[in-house]
Amino acid sequence: VEKVSDKACSHFMPTKVLFGVGELSRIGEEAQGLGNRAFVVTGRSALKRLGVTRRVTDYLESSHIQVEVFSQIMTNPTTDVVNEGARRARASKCNLIVGMGGGSAIDAAKGIAVVVKHGGKIEDYLGVNRIPGPTLPVVAVPTTSGTGSEVTIFAVFTRGDEKASTISHFNCPKVSILDPLLLISQPPRLTACTGMDALAHAIEAYTSRKANVFSDVFAREAVRLVGQHLRRSVWVGDDLEARKGMALASNLAGVGINSAGVTAGHALGMSIGGFCDTDHGTAVGILLPRVMERTVYADLTRFAEISTLLGDDVRGMPVRSAALRSIQAVKDLMQDIGFPQTLSQIGVKEDLIVQIVDDGMNRGAFNNTLKIFSREEARQMFQDAM
Numbered sequence: 207v208e209k210v211s212d213k214a215c216s217h218f219m220p221t222k223v224l225f226g227v228g229e230l231s232r233i234g235e236e237a238q239g240l241g242n243r244a245f246v247v248t249g250r251s252a253l254k255r256l257g258v259t260r261r262v263t264d265y266l267e268s269s270h271i272q273v274e275v276f277s278q279i280m281t282n283p284t285t286d287v288v289n290e291g292a293r294r295a296r297a298s299k300c301n302l303i304v305g306m307g308g309g310s311a312i313d314a315a316k317g318i319a320v321v322v323k324h325g326g327k328i329e330d331y332l333g334v335n336r337i338p339g340p341t342l343p344v345v346a347v348p349t350t351s352g353t354g355s356e357v358t359i360f361a362v363f364t365r366g367d368e369k370a371s372t373i374s375h376f377n378c379p380k381v382s383i384l385d386p387l388l389l390i391s392q393p394p395r396l397t398a399c400t401g402m403d404a405l406a407h408a409i410e411a412y413t414s415r416k417a418n419v420f421s422d423v424f425a426r427e428a429v430r431l432v433g434q435h436l437r438r439s440v441w442v443g444d445d446l447e448a449r450k451g452m453a454l455a456s457n458l459a460g461v462g463i464n465s466a467g468v469t470a471g472h473a474l475g476m477s478i479g480g481f482c483d484t485d486h487g488t489a490v491g492i493l494l495p496r497v498m499e500r501t502v503y504a505d506l507t508r509f510a511e512i513s514t515l516l517g518d519d520v521r522g523m524p525v526r527s528a529a530l531r532s533i534q535a536v537k538d539l540m541q542d543i544g545f546p547q548t549l550s551q552i553g554v555k556e557d558l559i560v561q562i563v564d565d566g567m568n569r570g571a572f573n574n575t576l577k578i579f580s581r582e583e584a585r586q587m588f589q590d591a592m
């Protein structure tokens with residue numbers, strides 16, 4: 207009989223999640239109890255072009271909710287755009303924020319909800335547990351399967367050369383609507399990089415120092431779902447089964463990182479995003495197998511389990527070989543979905559390495575990694591990914 211861990215931990219998930227094909231149509235009834243003036247935060251064009259913004263507006267209006275659309279969100283949203291959004295939301299007396307799009311739009315929605323409720327600027331709330339109380343209610347509608355932002359305590363913003371976040375359970379949306387129909391128009395490249403973000407969350411949560419009996423349940427299932435569904439999501443974009451699997455995977459991985467946190471790959475990946483305006487999923491995806499290579503010996507059993515979860519048959523193998531297989535399984539997956547293998551390919555320059563690594567090592571997430579890295583080792587690991 208396997209012993210249950212003695213490690214004390216807690217699990218708190220305040221978000222109501224609706225999951226299913228066509229569930230977007232319930233946004234009006236879900237929002238009704240939360241407010242009567244909605245501020246819809248979304249990206250610049252894709253969703254408008256596809257008519258999704260229009261449908262959300264119609265659903266909300268038919269539930270007697272007035273709608274103001276703010277479609278200024280870019281990849282890597284800045285603190286400025288969040289403050290501007292908050293100013294507009296307050297001017298139009300909105301009492302409900304709808305975040306619709308990828309992680310950028312949902313994070314921006316969370317930030318706007320904080321500033322409208324508590325005043326000041328989003329910069330006043332950066333850091334851990336700096337949000338003083340409940341924010342305006344947020345309804346999240348993810349249209350990518352990556353960040354899990356629709357259920358997380360995190361929101362990430364860009365300020366100059368810096369990626370900074372607010373971390374608080376007040377960031378958790380009130381309601382999230384996971385409708386796989388919204389995912390089928392995602393192009394393959396976006397599917398690949400957001401999917402690798404979800405995998406990085408799942409594996410980092412599973413191999414974090416803060417991993418616990420609750421986060422393990424979510425992280426394990428998320429790894430398994432990515433192993434089963436990411437390739438097909440990328441290759442056959444209109445396969446609803448695959449899209450459902452990835453929607454669930456990214457959501458569960460998000461719950462996992464709420465209590466287990468992320469590790470070195472995300473710490474360094476976020477620093478890359480600050481210095482280079484690269485896409486988050488691509489940066490953390492490239493770093494993922496590099497961090498695994500340098501942490502695998504810290505817990506062979508866990509890494510061997512990851513191999514199994516990713517679909518490798520490692521029965522009968524010595525645990526060391528089984529554990530090392532997990533790294534190859536991630537690399538194989540990346541190759542199969544046409545994922546870039548090096549940071550140079552995505553524009554990271556050699557002369558930034560020292561700064562990026564120093565910045566990444568200062569993030570709390572870096573120290574969640576099982577192995578304790580010296581500065582030299584961290585630079586070497588980063589160099590390996592170049």
Ligand SMILES: [Fe+2]
Nearest residue numbers: 353403407490
């Ligand atoms: Fe991430």
